[in-house]
Amino acid sequence: MKDKIFRFLLFLAAVLILLLTAGIVYALVSRSTEAFGEYGIWSFIVNPEWDPRPATEEYGAMSFILGTLYTAFFALFLCIPFSFSVALFNGEYFKGMKISSAVRSVVDLLAGIPSIVYGLWGFYTIRPLIIDLGINAQGFGIFLSSVVLAIMIIPYASSLSTEFLSMVPNNLKEGAYSLGATRIEVIRHISIPSSLPGIVASYILALGRALGETMAVTMLIGNTDRIPQGLRDTGNTMASVIANQFGEADGFKLSSLIAIGLLLFVITAIINMIAKLIMKRVSRL
Amino acid sequence: MSTNPGTTVNYGAIGSGGGIRSLRDHSVDFGASDAFLNEREIESMRSEVVHVATCMGGVVMVYNLEGVDSLRLTGQLVSDIYLGKIKKWNDLMLQALNPTVALPDLEITPVYRSDGSGTTYNFSEYLSRVSPEWSQVMGKGKSLKWPAGIAAKGNPGVAGIVQQTEGAMGYIGSEYALSLRLAMAKMKNKAGNFVDATLETISAAANVELPDDMRATIIDSEDPDAYPISIFTWILVYKDQQYGTRSLEEAQELVRLLEYIISPPGQAVAAKINYAPLSEQAVGKTRRLIESMHYAGKAIISTTGSVE
Numbered sequence: 336m337k338d339k340i341f342r343f344l345l346f347l348a349a350v351l352i353l354l355l356t357a358g359i360v361y362a363l364v365s366r367s368t369e370a371f372g373e374y375g376i377w378s379f380i381v382n383p384e385w386d387p388r389p390a391t392e393e394y395g396a397m398s399f400i401l402g403t404l405y406t407a408f409f410a411l412f413l414c415i416p417f418s419f420s421v422a423l424f425n426g427e428y429f430k431g432m433k434i435s436s437a438v439r440s441v442v443d444l445l446a447g448i449p450s451i452v453y454g455l456w457g458f459y460t461i462r463p464l465i466i467d468l469g470i471n472a473q474g475f476g477i478f479l480s481s482v483v484l485a486i487m488i489i490p491y492a493s494s495l496s497t498e499f500l501s502m503v504p505n506n507l508k509e510g511a512y513s514l515g516a517t518r519i520e521v522i523r524h525i526s527i528p529s530s531l532p533g534i535v536a537s538y539i540l541a542l543g544r545a546l547g548e549t550m551a552v553t554m555l556i557g558n559t560d561r562i563p564q565g566l567r568d569t570g571n572t573m574a575s576v577i578a579n580q581f582g583e584a585d586g587f588k589l590s591s592l593i594a595i596g597l598l599l600f601v602i603t604a605i606i607n608m609i610a611k612l613i614m615k616r617v618s619r620l
Numbered sequence: 621m622s623t624n625p626g627t628t629v630n631y632g633a634i635g636s637g638g639g640i641r642s643l644r645d646h647s648v649d650f651g652a653s654d655a656f657l658n659e660r661e662i663e664s665m666r667s668e669v670v671h672v673a674t675c676m677g678g679v680v681m682v683y684n685l686e687g688v689d690s691l692r693l694t695g696q697l698v699s700d701i702y703l704g705k706i707k708k709w710n711d712l713m714l715q716a717l718n719p720t721v722a723l724p725d726l727e728i729t730p731v732y733r734s735d736g737s738g739t740t741y742n743f744s745e746y747l748s749r750v751s752p753e754w755s756q757v758m759g760k761g762k763s764l765k766w767p768a769g770i771a772a773k774g775n776p777g778v779a780g781i782v783q784q785t786e787g788a789m790g791y792i793g794s795e796y797a798l799s800l801r802l803a804m805a806k807m808k809n810k811a812g813n814f815v816d817a818t819l820e821t822i823s824a825a826a827n828v829e830l831p832d833d834m835r836a837t838i839i840d841s842e843d844p845d846a847y848p849i850s851i852f853t854w855i856l857v858y859k860d861q862q863y864g865t866r867s868l869e870e871a872q873e874l875v876r877l878l879e880y881i882i883s884p885p886g887q888a889v890a891a892k893i894n895y896a897p898l899s900e901q902a903v904g905k906t907r908r909l910i911e912s913m914h915y916a917g918k919a920i921i922s923t924t925g926s927v928e
Binding site for chain 1: 634635636637640641660727729734735736759761762763766769772780781787788
């Protein structure tokens with residue numbers, strides 16, 4: 336009897352989560368229809384104009400989609416050398432050693448720092464460096480956001496990659512060693528190829544995380560509603576434009592912001608699904 | 621409130637757009653805004669809305685230039701800077717206006733509000749009045765489409781960037797800038813004088829004939845002592861207080877609060893937090909508006925000033 340009740344409670348909890356997710360999607364969809372209906376879904380997506388003035392009011396998501404993709408992919412690019420070396424350090428060279436668990440817990444600590452703290456750090460510490468480097472006059476923009484984002488996503492990219500690297504079967508590696516391969520050769524020809532799909536999946540998950548990051552980016556990107564003209568320029572991401580403009584918005588603007596939220600939700604869901612698919616394939620091997 | 625200890629007022633600083641939205645939804649007793657409702661917004665409300673002026677404020681130009689503690693600006697120059705036409709601090713026009721100041725060869729970073737804001741509305745209203753080009757290219761509104769500069773959320777966001785960025789310039793609510801003692805530019809007013817933003821110069825802007833509904837713009841005031849970007853700030857309430865599940869007591873409490881705000885003690889509190897007090901004329905007209913509020917067809921306040 337107890338078992339049955341417990342089963343029922345578990346079932347209830349699971350159904351509740353499903354309903355909750357469905358509810359979020361429903362709320363986003365139903366409140367975006369005003370914007371999608373006015374502009375058409377596709378033309379809303381590709382339109383780079385964001386003009387809130389009543390006389391010429393017009394909203395499109397393109398500049399924010401591009402701002403999001405620029406910052407997220409550039410952050411991913413910047414994070415790869417760091418997270419990859421951390422993964423090799425923990426999953427291969429110093430696997431199971433004390434120093435590895437120390438590095439691991441420090442990297443995990445990075446994941447626990449609230450995003451507003453990263454924002455402050457970027458604002459007060461990294462931004463002056465960007466100005467000194469002459470990247471632009473006031474420091475804000477895609478470049479600054481990506482640098483801070485890159486550090487924020489290192490733990491996500493590295494901890495999963497470490498797992499996949501340490502999952503490489505030992506008999507494979509031992510076979511290579513017995514054929515006279517050096518450590519570097521084993522890593523290059525055995526460890527990396529056999530864990531590559533998993534490593535790729537972990538980077539995709541990190542990318543998904545970078546896409547939706549809001550607070551730190553809002554503080555650092557400059558918040559301009561235009562397509563960024565390169566990495567030195569300022570811009571806005573889908574998440575930051577919502578954070579910036581939601582409070583005062585109504586009518587079409589509010590609906591357009593919610594539509595951008597829906598698009599961000601869809602993009603992130605697709606990214607996560609791709610990562611899951613790749614990982615499923617890896618675990619089948 | 622010390623004069624009426626039984627009452628607690630909850631005020632959510634959610635932005636005037638949110639306040640107006642909540643008033644429209646009947647989920648609050650009042651909303652507050654630095655910009656009076658336009659005709660479209662008035663029509664969207666459930667019934668007639670009264671604009672109760674509470675005090676006065678201004679929009680000030682703050683800047684961050686090392687070693688420069690006095691700067692003169694005109695609306696025309698501010699317009700050119702925010703349009704991206706004047707890009708450097710040592711621009712000839714800026715230098716000509718400030719002959720005694722050593723302006724550096726430094727890029728100007730104009731900072732504006734990323735969220736919709738009454739501050740932006742008043743700033744753009746002022747620039748639309750003094751610069752034909754601004755009026756044509758930018759217009760006025762709570763949020764605009766900006767050709768140059770960077771954006772931050774709220775007065776604190778703009779102030780934070782200006783304080784931390786050499787060469788930045790921003791427009792900020794005077795109450796916020798005055799309490800932080802930020803470096804502010806003297807603005808040229810309609811009479812041709814360069815005026816610092818102080819509580820006195822902001823109050824001086826109301827020395828003009830005001831309309832009975834108090835939906836008045838005193839921007840670019842003709843008074844010779846007036847700070848040019850001065851404004852009223854309003855509380856918006858429904859004239860007919862009988863709506864939803866509202867009781868007469870609730871309506872009376874609201875009216876008491878409004879009465880207190882425009883009373884001399886209320887105005888003194890405003891001055892303490894760097895809002896300029898209302899002029900006598902403004903208090904008189906606002907009192908008549910509060911008197912026009914009614915519940916079930918009866919005035920909530922008698923003309924002798926006490927709540928019935």
